[in-house]
Amino acid sequence: MYDGIKGFRDFYPAEMAAHREVIDTVEDTAQQYGFREIATPALEETRLYVEKSGEEIVEDLYSFEDQGGRDVALTPELTPTVARMVVAKQQALAKPIKWYSTRPFWRYEEPQQGRFREFYQTNVDIFGSEEPEADAEILAFAADALTNLGLDAEDFDFRVSHRDILGGLLEAFDADIDTRAAIRAVDKSEKIEEAEYYDLLTDSGLSYEQAEQFDDLLATDDLGELTDFAGTDRVADAVENLQAVLDAAEDFGVREYCTLSLETARGLDYYTGVVFECFDSVGEVSRAVFGGGRYDDLIESFGGQPTPAVGVAPGVMNSTLPLLLQRAGVWPEEELSTDYYVLQVGDTRPVAARIARELRQEGNVVETDVSDRSFGAQLDYADSINAETAIIVGERDLEDDEITVKDMASGEQVQVPVDSFPGDRGRPTYDDFD
RNA sequence: UCCGGGUUAGGGUAGUGGUUAUCCUUCAGCCUUGUGGAGGCUGAGACGCGGGUUCGAUUCUCGCACCCGGACCCA
Known part of the structure; x- marks a missing residue:
């Protein structure tokens, strides 16, 4: 340490x-x-400050001689x-x-x-x-x-x-x-x-x-x-x-x-x-x-x-x-914000990656699994990054040509056809399909 | 540079000159390849650093580092 x-x-x-x-x-x-x-620049010649403010200012500077012999200061x-x-x-x-x-x-x-x-x-x-x-x-x-x-x-x-x-x-x-x-x-x-x-x-x-x-x-x-x-x-x-x-x-x-x-x-x-x-x-x-x-x-x-x-x-x-x-009580919240977590269940990477990419192209903040974690662990992680919406791309959903859109705050979720998601919606959430 | 107060796992804490340093939380894994913010199990993780006193120091002592205030200065 x-x-x-x-x-x-x-x-x-x-x-x-x-x-x-x-x-x-x-x-x-x-x-x-x-x-x-x-x-x-982060560095200037030390004399830029000394000549305007006096020699004593050097005491308050981070100043040193560089390897070329120049007297410089942060x-x-x-x-x-x-x-x-x-x-x-x-x-x-x-x-x-x-x-x-x-x-x-x-x-x-x-x-x-x-x-x-x-x-x-x-x-x-x-x-x-x-x-x-x-x-x-x-x-x-x-x-x-x-x-x-x-x-x-x-x-x-x-x-x-x-x-x-x-x-x-x-x-x-x-x-x-x-x-x-x-x-x-x-x-x-x-x-x-x-x-x-x-x-x-x-x-x-x-x-x-x-x-x-x-x-x-x-x-x-x-x-x-x-x-x-x-x-x-x-x-x-x-x-x-x-x-x-x-x-x-x-x-x-x-x-x-x-x-x-x-x-x-x-x-x-x-x-x-x-x-x-x-x-x-x-x-x-x-x-x-x-x-x-x-x-x-x-x-x-x-x-x-x-x-x-x-x-x-x-x-x-x-x-x-x-x-x-x-x-004054107006300091911004000290927390992360994430628009989407794309959750993968089983070998659904091609579809999950496509959805994540398209959501990012719309300017959203999107994360997906890069650690091969379990369903529960992925939801835990989605929660920890304050994801607003989870997109569940599971083998079971895909058998029906669907994915699941889940609102992380309420836990409510809805099945959505995979081919039309996200489509031309810029930032679809649970409420758009409810 | 000076003065005061601090420093025990990632965060918050208990405690002690002597066995394996307390508790909460956190983190990771598992129960769990289909439902998190609930539970269980397993695991990880700390006495700031260095010297001195001592049989033995996290504990006493000195120095240093860093943190929180203050003085000086303030661009």
Whole structure:
């Protein structure tokens, strides 16, 4: 016996069937918005992450030198990769570029609730539009994906904020402020004691009075108050932009899922405009379910022409979204499903095989005996794979040129002429002959 | 990396410094080449790994691995 690797998980068929349903729902939703699927490598050069995020990020990467001497890393996120792809074909791609991709990612972190070292995300991004409609479309996609999974407005909450509001307000104080540290403090404010929060703010350069004032400003519902306080174009523009995104979200039918929450900052440095995080309304899932936002400077920093971008990345496996779905009672059934089991009694293989083949050609899931098992054992097996219908092909039936169609749930069965089965019926069941 | 709690057949469990480690379930075969989700019989399957203490360790002890939480970090 071997242990698995810490933070990596196996998925067996029944559990995977539920995950498959979740992934398909999220991807179908993306396709309905016209997002196009891409595929990307599992390895990138380590410097792709180091140069954008700092040397300390290496601690959280699976990185190593390959046999050709290249420093490579398992991808911890998709954004740098898609940015690289956009830069490489920038002139060839019609804008806006709308892509999605579901894939595993790897981070060398300590596993915790809803967090593993290997996890799957569906990344959804729009490149080439700086309009608020693009931000709102990302919000709308995310909200639709969740409601298509069975969640409603009572279950989750998108906390929406704007990076320039935070940065602009800080800039408006007469102080030498470490903006990055201050934003990080804001991002933590919900999780830590108030005194600790104020300590972090004052550490970042604000006076105590300024920290209080800043905290008050973030709590406001009146965005105009922020504009008046700062008196700068930066804040005025950011407020206007955030309002425009929320207005668009209203028209897109998803405003009800969004809450203004300036305390939401996101830890990542490359965000520039609207940012948001999805939370469990009940709070049983203790950390953010997923997040997204605008990163208008990243493509240019990768050597491309200035290209605005906005995206979101729900985790679909080994992440907090499945926990939220379970908490809300909408997690799909973890069970196998099978349309037909074709049961053979005696040497009836030619007929059984023909029937199985024709049912499969109609798109059905069909199993038949490959273990030379007894009648009872075959029925047991058919039961274990949740077969809906058993087609009994027995020597006795065939003597009368018939087969037996059996409904597995009720046990009822009916004799049917073998020559006309399945015929042009796509998915015949017991009820069709009853 | 750090802190807390865990680890006994596939799943759930009982128990013990000393014979063949308990029970339920599961799985496989058979009764059963014509009726499963019922029953009977037979069989399979476990003390996470390594070191130490001991005549003897699944039990005590140390280290490691993995699991569940949490801190840090969060892309």
